[in-house]
Amino acid sequence: MTTSRTRPNLSQIATLLDVSAATVSNALSGKGRVSEELAERIRAKAAELGYMPSQAGRALRTGRSQVLGLVLPDIANPLFPQIAQAIEHAASNAGYGVLIADSRGDVAMQTKAIQQLQDRGVDGIVIIPRRGTRVADIGSPVAVIDSPSTPGNTVSADHWQGGQLVARHLLDLGHRDFLLIGNNPASNVQNDRIGGIKSCLPASISAQILWVETHESRHGNGCHLGLAEKVRDGVTAFAAVSDLQALRALTELQGAGVRVPDDASVTGFDDLIWSSAITPALTTVRMDMAAIAEQAISALSAVIEAQNPADQVGSVMRASMVAKAEQPSVPMDLVIRQTTGPAPSQASKTPPAGDME
Template sequence: MKPRPSLNDVAKTLGVSAATVSNAVSSKGRISADLKKTIRERAAEMGYVPSSAGRALRTGRSGFLGLVLADIAHPLFPQIAQAIENAATDFGYGILIGDSRGDVSIQKKAIDRLIERGADGVIIVPRHGSQVGDIGRPMAVIDSEMTPGNTVSADHRDGGKQVGKHLIELGHRNVAIIGGFKDSNVQHDRINGVKSAFPSDAEIQTLWIEDIELEGGTGCELGLARMVSEGVTAFVAVSDLHALRALTELQRAGFDVPGQVSVTGFDDLIWSNVISPTMTTVRMDMPKIAEIAVSNVIRQINDEMTDEDRQNLSVPMTLIARQSTGPAPTTLKN
């Protein structure tokens, strides 16, 4: 726990001024190539690391970005956090996390707390149904194109469309979409995308888990078996979590997936590739999204915003066809 050397310590051992050391380390100001090299070597061997506190105080920049998710417990969080952290690191920033403990009303508070802690900007993944007002600081929102103030998002609509096309090619004409929350813009985008792929004579219905659970209780059966017997040949869930729920419910009811009925999800969550059958899903390009969000915030911090930056960007999604989808069975309805 020995205190680390300061700029001044390094300067003294070389008999130069602190300013010169600062210049050498940060490659600013005027300094001869020779001295710069000498100083850098000495600094390195002394184990000198610039104090972020000192720098922050002087420059007014902390070098941190806040990452706020309404609910950290969301299964997509690892993907998001990792991508954001990596992108931020590439830009020389650190990531401070904030959690609103599942309570939407605290979302704003969580953001404020990060700002108070000195975050130079904030990246927000708002909870469905909520939107973020201006916070007077650089920020980027990752949600849906429909969300006011959104900065960047995956092209959820096209992702849905890809799923729809995939199912059409497999011969499915009677499909049930499984949604979670009606007030989620992301889910609506995905659902609309799916629908847009089908011709108008296709049979498409949408069921909402929040509705079903209102009656059956959390984690209740969704009643998918009955729907299959009524002709549904494929279930499109707006999230791999719901897709997993559907898959296991169908399997347990004795159906063969994908032999008798197909299932698809979204987001390529951690388990999608190890369950049996592996799940057909659509993946976001999180590294790309993160890079856009982070660089956008940083440009705001540096007052380098261009008109282009204010656009609501969308990043393509990628369909990953796996084992949970197959040709529509022709036996039942024809």
């Protein structure tokens, strides 16, 4: 009942077993030379007391905190849950904790966030850069998750191939008139996705591109995208570069009386949480975040372990600290749900208004 709840430490185990603290340390870490018999007794006692090494003590001695930083340019990103979950899981499996940093959407603060993480003594940093941003050499091991076409990228989904998945799926359904919906043309990720789609479309296929941010900067935030008019012009396939845009497209079309998928098909990217909850459920392309996180963490810990902790981080001989993954490009998966269907027959190219039920 009156169990002393002080976390046990090495020397407590040591005195209890009448050995030295060093021996206990050696026994538990498997290093040094300890007889198997004694090692077993030590392990037993440690387990009995529920011993857990003090991170602070260990960190001080080894110079390793066993903590990674995770920085996203905009933590409000709807993908954040997926990313954080995957990174946390992979990191935890590798023995690391994950410290989050927020730059609140401010590009300048990204540097400050990184700085803060370093001040807290993280061993490395996983960074998902804001679109277009290059990550400079920050003096810590770092893994970059962006897009395969970004220089300095460690690992990411194969957005291009994801785009091809979308294109082929829609092509197979008979669609011949596309509208590609992107948000911001400065994004590598979005450009890859769009590039992938276009790479699969024969020259005979019509494919316009609509950049939402550009459009909004002219017509105001939350303005109509004029998608119903596009349908009247013959567009039957709306391929958005993110589920967010796809949802916007879907609701705008539905509100205008265009039936999805009967009159037009809609696809997205990322499989955000609500994509399967809406009516009709969204056809989308999912990235294998678990695999990506796995690659990122293992590449990152390789860099961390490679660098000598006693290293003065001097001028010479400092290899780049940005991690390179074994498999830098992870395939995406097409998730076919209900917003995609066969292209409407040519005859009813202009869908009748008021057609319902």
